[in-house]
Amino acid sequence: MTAGPGASPDVVTGSIRLLAERGWEATTVDQLAQAAGVSRATFFRKYGSKEDIVFADHAATLRRLEELLARTDQDPATVLRTGVLLVFRHHLDHRERTLARHALLRQVPQLRDRELITSHRYERVFRAWLRTALPPGPHRETLATALSAAAVAVHNAALRSWLRAPGTDPTEELDARTARLARTLIAGLGDGGGGADGREGLAPADLRPNGGPGGAAA
Template identity: 45%
Template sequence: MTAVRTHTHAQAVDAAIDLFTRQGYERTTVEEIADAARVSRATFFRRFRSKEDVVFADHELLLEEVVVMLAATRTEARQSEESMADVGRGWDPNIDPYLEVCRAARMVFDHHVGQRETSLARYALLQQVPQLRDRELVTTHRYERAFTHYLRDTLSPDRSTSTASIAFAASVVAVHNAILRRWLRNPGLDLRPDLEEAFADLRRAAILGSGGAAPAEGGIAPGRRVVVTVIEGSPAPDDVARAVREALA
């Protein structure tokens, strides 16, 4: 991923969140934020437009990154089914749109974890300012809409129903936000494995729901099973075989 925050951008976001936290959102002026960020008032408004916008400035850039990332997976812009039939072109079978949506959501998660102090300060600020929580809901909806549009435009015709695309996009965002909030409340936790597992479950359900075969995980071919069993100590081969038989049963 390209660098989301320039130096000036980062200064303004961090300065604004720091001032809002120390002085209160309503009592902090744009002039104070501009002075703390060492930019002019005109530059501030050209970049952010308002106090509310600067709090979520990272999301604006992240949304752009998400759209660019997803667009790069398309072999072509989607056309009508009739024109597709005429020219004999279709969707790239090597691209899994569900996987790409999860990859984009993972990028957003990694950004928040990578900007630890800013993310934690923003989360604390949102608990204090109701209007910022409202803005957060709007931002969440924009991620959902970007994911939904991508799925509608990229899934094959038999899987790209509006309902299915909306449901998967909303589920990915909801899972992402739930796990991110867990991390924000306890930033010492490594929740990336939880996120990966949850995304894999969503993909599996989406593919099975559309009548497809379950996605292979970790290079395991469809139709095969992975059995995990835990044995204490240093078991003999017969003990291992017995444990596997019991797990299979």
């Protein structure tokens, strides 16, 4: 069971902090429910297990990402950058939760498999969208797979860097790196190149959805 749309960010943050401070094995669901001010049954219904609540906020972020991708008509490279930054800003905007989760993951190795699964979910969302947003061609599937995997990898590297120095804001650097990888992969696997600085002109007309500017992305 995963947390539903009504999951309170405060409960999620408080639960992760409690698990990190008291210890994974030492903290019971009853204690989490008590801290959240709900019954054990309500906690299970709204937030699921201890493992579920550690990653509960990602469900809402994935929905926001899917909505962004569904409504855009910009070129794939630009949207990829926007999507990566949307996910990254979620971590920075919920600083205490992100830091508490990082501390917990360092204590509890078994949670890292769930972290990897969550990361793959973002990759699948990007890949599914790119498969329809990129123009038809012999390398579309390969390019969609490469772009989605690389985007998530660059995001995760930036997040790890921020976790080591949470007083910084590497958003601009992440934007530039995502732009460079999009330019490189599109130039290598697509039918055209990007702009000289990797920020403007990343996707020329033949790399935009439906083959031209203003095409509707799925």
